[in-house]
Amino acid sequence: MELDVATLPKVVLHDHLDGGLRPATVLDLAREQGYAALPATEVDALAAWFSEAADSGSLVRYLETFDHTVGVMQTEEALARVARECVTDLAQDGVVYAEVRYAPEQHLRHGLTLDQVVEAVNRGLREGEEEASGAGGRIRVRAILTAMRHAARSEEIAELTVRHLGEKVCGFDIAGAEDGFPPTRHLPAFDYLRHHNAHFTIHAGEAFGLPSIWEAIQWCGAERLGHGVRLVDDITLDGAPVGEDLPAAIARAATDPGAFELGPLAAYVKDRRIPLEMCPSSNVQTGAAPSIEAHPVTLLKDLHFRVTLNTDNRLMSATSMTREAQLMVDRAGWTRSDLRRVAVNAMKSAFLPFDERLAIIEGVLKPAYDDGR
Numbered sequence: 199m200e201l202d203v204a205t206l207p208k209v210v211l212h213d214h215l216d217g218g219l220r221p222a223t224v225l226d227l228a229r230e231q232g233y234a235a236l237p238a239t240e241v242d243a244l245a246a247w248f249s250e251a252a253d254s255g256s257l258v259r260y261l262e263t264f265d266h267t268v269g270v271m272q273t274e275e276a277l278a279r280v281a282r283e284c285v286t287d288l289a290q291d292g293v294v295y296a297e298v299r300y301a302p303e304q305h306l307r308h309g310l311t312l313d314q315v316v317e318a319v320n321r322g323l324r325e326g327e328e329e330a331s332g333a334g335g336r337i338r339v340r341a342i343l344t345a346m347r348h349a350a351r352s353e354e355i356a357e358l359t360v361r362h363l364g365e366k367v368c369g370f371d372i373a374g375a376e377d378g379f380p381p382t383r384h385l386p387a388f389d390y391l392r393h394h395n396a397h398f399t400i401h402a403g404e405a406f407g408l409p410s411i412w413e414a415i416q417w418c419g420a421e422r423l424g425h426g427v428r429l430v431d432d433i434t435l436d437g438a439p440v441g442e443d444l445p446a447a448i449a450r451a452a453t454d455p456g457a458f459e460l461g462p463l464a465a466y467v468k469d470r471r472i473p474l475e476m477c478p479s480s481n482v483q484t485g486a487a488p489s490i491e492a493h494p495v496t497l498l499k500d501l502h503f504r505v506t507l508n509t510d511n512r513l514m515s516a517t518s519m520t521r522e523a524q525l526m527v528d529r530a531g532w533t534r535s536d537l538r539r540v541a542v543n544a545m546k547s548a549f550l551p552f553d554e555r556l557a558i559i560e561g562v563l564k565p566a567y568d569d570g571r
C-alpha cells in the first residue's frame with residue numbers, strides 16, 4: 199500500500215513558536231515593528247539564511263538565529279499572527295494535535311506583560327484552529343510555556359503556567375543552552391509545578407549527556423524529555439557504547455533488540471515509558487546526531503522506547519512534520535507502522551486529559567493508519 203505521509207494524521211509535541219515563522223512574516227513584522235537587524239530583505243534569501251546559519255554544528259550558534267524571530271515578536275498583534283499562522287501551517291501539514299512552545303520572557307521588549315504575551319498567543323492559536331476547521335481541517339493545539347535555562351525567571355514562568363492552565367496552556371519546559379545550565383538550577387520551579395499538578399517536559403540530552411537527563415528525570419521530575427538523544431550513552435552492544443558505531447547498532451536492533459544492554463538510566467526511561475521528543479533534522483544541524491540515517495531515534499524505536507517524532511524549529515530546519523516523517527521513511531527505512539507508532543506514542547504522551555487523548559487515538563489516528571490493511 200502506498201505511503202502518503204502528507205495526508206496521514208500526525209502529532210507534534212515539540213515545536214517552537216519562535217522557530218516556525220514563515221519567512222515572509224518575519225519580513226512583514228520587521229517592517230511593522232521597526233526591526234532593522236534582519237540578515238536579508240527578500241523571502242528566499244531570508245529562508246536560506248535561517249537554515250544555513252542554523253546548520254552550525256553547535257546548539258549555541260543554532261540558537262543565535264532566534265534573535266531575529268524573537269526580535270519581531272514583540273507586540274500582541276505580531277504574537278497573535280505568528281500563533282495563528284503556526285496553526286494553519288501545521289494543519290496544512292496533516293497535524294491533528296500540536297503542542298507549541300515559546301518563552302514568554304523573551305517577548306517583553308516593547309512593554310508587554312507576561313500575561314499579555316500568553317493571552318495574545320492564545321488568541322492566535324484559537325483563531326488558527328477556527329480558520330483550519332473552516333477549511334475542513336481538524337487540528338487541536340495547546341501551548342507549553344518555556345523558561346530560558348540561562349536566565350532566572352523560571353519560578354515566575356512556572357506561576358504563569360499554573361495561572362493559565364486549562365485555557366490553551368497545557369504545560370511548562372526549559373530550553374536554551376544546555377551545557378553549563380543544568381536542570382536543577384530551576385528546581386524551585388519544578389517543585390512548584392508538581393505541587394500544583396502541572397505537566398512539564400525538559401530539554402535534556404541534546405548538547406549535554408546523561409547527567410542532564412538524570413537530573414531532569416530524577417531531581418526535577420520531568421514527565422517527558424525534549425530530545426534525549428544522548429540516552430544512547432547508556433546503551434551498549436557487545437560491550438561497546440552504541441554511539442561508537444550507530445549504523446551497526448541500528449542495523450542490529452532491527453533484528454536482534456535483545457542483544458543490547460541498557461544502563462540503569464536508559465532502563466528507567468524505557469521501563470517508565472518516559473516519552474522522548476525527538477527532532478531528527480534539528481539534531482543533525484546542532485551536531486547532536488551524525489545524520490538522519492544514523493539518528494538514534496531509529497535505534498530507540500526498535501528497542502521499544504516511547505519515541506515521538508517532532509519538528510523542533512520548522513523555519514531553522516526548513517522542515518515540517520511531513521518532511522521529518524518522509525526523511526525517516528526514505529533514509530532510515532521507516533514504515534507506515536513506524537509512523538503509526540510514533541503518532542500514537544505522541545498522543546499517549548500529550549499534556550491533554552486522558553479521555554481526549556484516547557478519543558484522538560481511537561477516532562483519528564488508528565482509523566487512518568489502519569485504513570485499507
Ligand SMILES: O=c1[nH]cnc2c1ncn2[C@@H]1O[C@H](CO)[C@@H](O)[C@H]1O
Nearest residue numbers: 214261264299300301344373374401
Ligand atoms: O533544540 C533546542 N534546544 C534548546 N533550546 C531551543 C531549541 N530550539 C529552540 N530553543 C530555544 O527555545 C526558545 C523558546 O522557544 C527559543 O527562543 C530558543 O532559544
Ligand SMILES: [Zn+2]
Nearest residue numbers: 373401424510
Ligand atoms: Zn526544542
